[in-house]
Amino acid sequence: MAKAKARRPPFSLLSEDDLYLFNQGSHLQLYNKLGAHMVEVDGEQGTFFAVWAPNAHAAFVMGDFNGWDQHTHPLRLRGDSGIWEGFVAGVGAGQRYKYHIESKNLGYQVDKADPLAQAAEVPPLTASVVVDPSYEWGDEAWLEARARGNVLDRPMAIYEMHPASWRKGPAGEALGYRELAPLLADYLEELAYTHVEFMPVMEHPFGGSWGYQITGYFAPTSRFGSPQDFKYLVDYLHQRGLGVILDWVPSHFPTDAHGLDFFDGTHLYEHADPRQGFHPDWRSNIFNYGRDEVRSFLLSNAMFWLKEMHTDGLRVDAVASMLYLNYSRKDGEWIPNQYGGNENLEAVELLKRMNVETYAVNPGIANIAEESTAWPMVSRPAYLGGLGFGLKWDMGWMHDTLAYFRQDPIHRKFHHDKLTFRMLYAFTENFVLALSHDEVVHGKASLISKMPGDDWQKFANLRLLYSYMYAQPGKKLLFMGGEIAQWSEWNNEGTLDWALLEFAPHQGIKRLTGDLNRMYRREAALQVDLKPEGFSWVDCNDTQASVLSMLRLNPAAGQSMLVVLNFTPVPRHHYRVGVDQGGFWQEVFNSDAPEYGGGGVGNAGGLEASTTGAHGRSHSLELTLPPLGAVFLRPGGRES
Template sequence: MFPPPATTLQAALYALPGHYRRFEQLGAHATDGGTRFTVWAPNARRVSLIGSFNGWKPQALECMADGSGYWTLHVAQAGHGDLYKYRIEDAQGNLLDKADPYATRSEPPPGNASQIWSLQYAWRDDAWMAARGRRQAMDQPISIYEVHLGSWQRTDDGQFLNYAEIGHRLAAHCQALGFTHVELMPVAEHPFYGSWGYQTGSYFAPTSRYGTPQDLMALVDTLHQHGIGVVFDWVGSHFPADAHALARFDGTALYEHEDPRRGFHPQWNSLIFNYGRFEVRDFLISNVLFWLEHYHFDAVRVDAVSSMLYLDFSREAGQWLPNQDGGNQNWEAVGFLQDLNRAVYAAYPDVHVIAEESTAWEGVSRPAHHGGLGFGMKWNMGWMNDTLRYMQRPHAYRRWHAGDIRFSSVYAFDENFVLALSHDEVVYGKGSLLDRQPGDRWQRFAGLRLLYGYMWMHPGKKLLFMGGEFGQEREWHHERALDWQLWQEPLHAGVARWVADLNHALREHPALHLWDFDARGFEWAPAEGESPVVLAFLRRSPGECLLAVCNLTPEPVAALRVGLPASGRWHEILNSDAAVYGGSGIGNLGGVDAQNHPLAQMPASALLTLPPLATVVLRHGGEPSLQP
């Protein structure tokens, strides 16, 4: 599933200097004597500037004589904080008032004008920036806390918090819980709050709902100073059709396709970027580089990659056009994604680009020069779907669906996977993760702790949506804050403590992160009788071996013999059924002694006690003998 080779013309165009840094030329830029405005509108008959500095009376821009379609104007009286728009006269004489595609700040909603804004900020995260390449390398522990800023916390009267204020609270929370990164759901300006940011209206401007660009920089800076990385959620797959934004920007389909079978997304009622147009590719790649440069983000999560790769994504027959080979692959999007990843990693080799991609497309997280898409990591949507489907089943039925919970091991190392339990899993009637567990109240909390234990022991980096860390009971909704009062209840507090201890173990034990993307880091452990409702597997690294055992039913298991790679003492380091987490307190009294009693391929074995609906983790006391 590989694209046709790039043409010589494409290679020449993409060798042009500075074409991935269009934000330095386009938009509104301060000069010694005012502000210079530049906009791309190649099919416009005339472009004027209207703003608060000229009483919203049109001032004509001059079209550059090089035929590039750029228009420019210097305005002496325009300065920091002034509002403006471009008034574009299309080829038919229609007037369109448009926000600046490269504006660095937007007017607070419900307004939608662009705002002249300086991005100066005194960063204090030098130590983090110097060390982040090592701290978030592929072999390091990565545990991501996904956050929607408008509904994580609010003021007592229900108002939004400021970016900077959120930053201090997030830093304290993530340090207490042990998360290594925060992922912000899209913060680029979006006209409709209910889109959660996934309908981007202004790609270079952080939403003014939570403050200024400097306030967002302060949020990132604060997290960095507390040793926490920040992931930026980016939407390059589609954009809204709002009249003030990118849609038919100069009266023509400039950023999108003219034919709705290529340019309109029926599922999201939005427009699709024309990835075959070099100016559009430059706009998008420049945008990602802009956020990394000016806001010091440490990773980019690219939303809805599957919708970019397939021409027939979420379409019926007759709603899409095949490619030149008659297939459904969008080779222009493939080329764009490869170029995006090349550009990002060339400029910032110490960051990550992560794909949210839900199909079996080959090589998503493999290098572009080997035919892959070039992402650093990919969300494991298959693991998520199979695991949640299994965990929702009544306990008595689980023995008949062992394939769901075990199948991820077959492809666990085909890509560099992130295990994600994201916002998408707790909306639209799905209920919270706690609510989706079967059984009585105690069993639902035990099941949630079991789910997290299995997830943290499974190969791959981790991501958990806000509220999951303390067992939010209600389904998430963007119009209200999380139910933080639940922390006062022992079972909810127990979930939070379990997540904190899992994150601590993730950091402390190389076997849980060093070989996340290497098959040497995982092996099934045989269990006597091979029960379909018991999972036993080993996590390894040079010098360390851990055994994780999951009992997927509410019935305790006594004296289960499990095969092990070495005899000697195996210390119980984690038990989700411990009383401190709200469990029943069943366990192995600190550990077990393995004997030279072979089982299947293993030279030793031990008898384990498995608590109900629990994950138990044991660590061998003689690490050097266990190097694979």
Template sequence: MSKRERDSAFGDLDLHLFNEGNHAGLYRLMGAHPVAGGVRFAVWAPNAGEVAVAGDFNGWDPAANELRCLGPSGVWEGVVPGAKAGDRYKYVIRNRETGEVLWKADPFAFQAELPPATASVVAGLEYAWGDADWMARRGEVNRHDRPIAIYEVHLGSWRRGPDGAMLGYRELAPLLAEHAVRHGFTHVELMPVMEHPFYGSWGYQVTGFFAPSSRWGSPQDLMYLVDTLHQAGVGVILDWVPSHFPDDAFALARFDGTHLYEHADPRRGYHPDWGSLVFNYGRHEVRSFLLSSAMFWLDVYHADGLRVDAVASMLYLDYSRKPGEWEPNVFGGREDLDAIRFLRKLNETVYLLAPGTQTVAEESTAWPMVSRPTWMGGLGFGFKWDMGWMHDTLLYFRKDPVHRKYHHNLLTFRALYGFTENFVLALSHDEVVHGKGSLLAKMPGDDWQKFANLRLLFAYQWTLPGKKLLFMGQEFGQWAEWNHDRELDWWLAGFDRHEGLARLVADLNRLYREYPALHATDHDPAGFEWIECDNADESTLAYLRRSPDGKREVAVALNFTPVPRVSHVIGVPHGGTWREVLNTDATEYWGSGMGNLGGVEAEAMPAHGRPWSLHIVLPPLGAVVFAHEEG
């Protein structure tokens, strides 16, 4: 063992892996770690001539506590006696070429000051977890053939106190757990909780890639929230943003006086859409930084998955750029080869080191094999959001029913590509902001028709192949579009029409869990079969969902007009009783009450290429689901 190894937390292997881009556990070494008698600090600043740490423990004296450089690694390290948890600090970095002095927050800090203050805070990560049972079985819960229904939440605007003040992680924990369980969601997805200076960015402009936002409490408070959800049987997915970062002077930008984390060339290093900076994915140490951030949330905070934001912006060099504003890759193409390699490495690392978790790509283009293994040439994600389905479906539902027959292909087109990826059908926050209106407000017609349309939309989403995601407030029919500065309109939940919608969402989730045909073959083309897809004139659809064992088949019929179809025929593969297990027009959902009296007997009359048929009542703007009774 070398003298440096005896004096340092870093071994030679750690430095080697860090410098070659393969270290995914830097959070155990970098940043501020309380030790006996003080705090050990470590930071990467390869172009610095001097690095010191200033904070509450030394009166913010930039010369009091200098760090030592660990050779050519670019890492600076040292122990500050007397420093302790709760102390604020920053690194004071002098560039060796220019002499420029920068005061920087710690890229690996576990806690940050409450914005707009910008110092880092020394914090321990000790917590007595109570979710051992969940952690032992989460690999089973998160499997592709299991029901996954995700409730997307922005913590700052889900619920607030009576005075309008934001609630903390601990205050939100029991409320969110109870709400998710009552409505049958299997997972909660938190919009980014990593520290961000601008609240209006919703967390997507991250400066603290290892620090939960202090707006809602301490690291232990966030752990309590995750723990509470896990003990209630609800998984937790965290939004994670490796695609860009803000250019705030206190954070990552020009960290040691050079373009360290970002590309120096603005054609690659500047994001025109968001006015932010793009990570240099070709730099080994940057890859280690991002890999470690991903693993940190899965390891330390027990997250069950990461939803990776804005993947499309990473894949293309010309994303949102005009001719002349981007530089082709070495082969003359528009693909960012460094980002592709990083994303593949990210997914390989997560599935190796955090088994039982999942990664989800928000990817809006036709990039092939996003959710296919890297050994097949894919990017290696577990799931991909189906942005095409979201766009086509909402475009269809906004149309007056009298015109829908001319746009029937918006519903049927998805079947052509629906099994090319492991899709999540997402109705996310992006669809209810910036003047787009809430889902309910998008629906045409009077109030009854708006609610009927929304119930129909949810039934369509929940019975199609693919996992489910719904943004907060839509489960009870929020009228106003989302506003991050105030809580949801919870007072609406007391009205029958809104209560009925929430009851339907809970019943859809129950049905989705109960019937393997509705979830076990979400990504298997053998689990889906059209019954009727060409009835554009009447704007109806019907399809079968099958489980892997072929048992408990489910037939779904949908009517996208307000005209009741009182003797609608659909072909089915089996005789006997087909029980009506869900009807979106039921009175308990604030529907008109048209239905099939609990079930229908199949008739030995061929229809739609099948030997048996059901004569059903198809309610106005309604969906009915039938399950075949065995025996």
């Protein structure tokens, strides 16, 4: 009797180890296993599909390949993992698909986009798209150089931008990733920025959310092209010497029917209890950070953008909303943790793990927290009890500084502490000084419109604001439009008002922005911006004159830079400032220079220090301070 031939098990990309790690919350590369992957099985080309839906009693894949029939291609459940999988022959790149989920929950049925899809249809269409992820990268030199150094010890000047509204094509259309690449690289190079930070590029259904309501966590939005087009953008910027940071939103996700919401007829990705699972401000869902599979999803997502897309850091949005269980909630509207506190312990552990794992695999990156509270050690290593971020936005500096600059100069002497308070905490975290998109929308006015006085004073104040930011220790960030002194608030449906550059005052602000970046990148004294040895007050107490003077220092390089800022429209002659050495001090930057639109009040390129001591120092400089102006001086000969 003939022996029965052993039946080959169904094809799967998922090993038993994959299932174990996924269900344990430790899988870091789910994007290689779940979702849609083009493979060859028994000599036949096709696509392997896999989706997590543990509370489904049946799951199917449907799409272009079967006329969108909900039931012709069933998926099989893989043990007790909750994952449904199957191979469909003949399905290739570009074909659209969704999952049809039939829940155990009261006959609930729904069609869902793939949570791990790496591409989607152009909104408002919502299907997922099979992609060939292959791409030939050319940025090896950039990645090797990034890995050799510590980004925290380097100048970091970030240009924050919204890709859809930066610049438009000839017909008023948004630029694609490939069109954007050379234009953006040229512009950032002209202004001497080191990095660009893109507001979320992950797929999102509603453009008015600015990308912060994500449905496709692993898919660059198809509004601007394919995943390969996005890789080209990153690759091109790297080859031009520019870093790329992405906004990442693990804090919440929208309730759109095709997305993660109520995915398999249960609250799968979100908490079921709205006191934990629904965000009252954004009317969106909050991830269940304590669920193992959700943790694998989010950890893999962070790893995907850094490892597979070669980006140089994640700026994590709304971290405070993740850390606190009572964020934006009244008493009775939140559930304490197991110890009775308001800390979201599961979210804390997720953020720590995300930073530990992504830094280990992607040397030289910089993950940045947008965190608005006094939570300690946000940018300190997890092994010391910190959250493990490389950097944190200094939201206090941003709010205090802008509140100060709104004041009429005659009243600024009563608000001097808003400028000096920061130095009490400046080195408790690794800070980014951010003038971000949030400050130029929703009736807050553009930066130049916030400034008091007539037009001349507004422009002088803006030049002073930017000079003050570069005088302070910390990395720098400016949202697009600020560099051309755009009068109107940012409009995500429009574009920057590039026509303003026909006018000299706006040209001057742009030139000043570039020169500040060049000075920051050139002068070693300005680059110790995360350590206390890089800063010393000369005089922070001249409230009557509204003048600040400080020294920026680089002890290892033996370099120093004196910065004096006059926050009033009154020129100050014979203003004495103490310094520690004699000789000639060169004025390397003056925000009142004519090429910036100023009046040219200053120190004729520099001056000799006097042996007359001041401010407890052995020598002094008798300076001319321009109105609403800043001067930067360094000891030594004239610049060649």
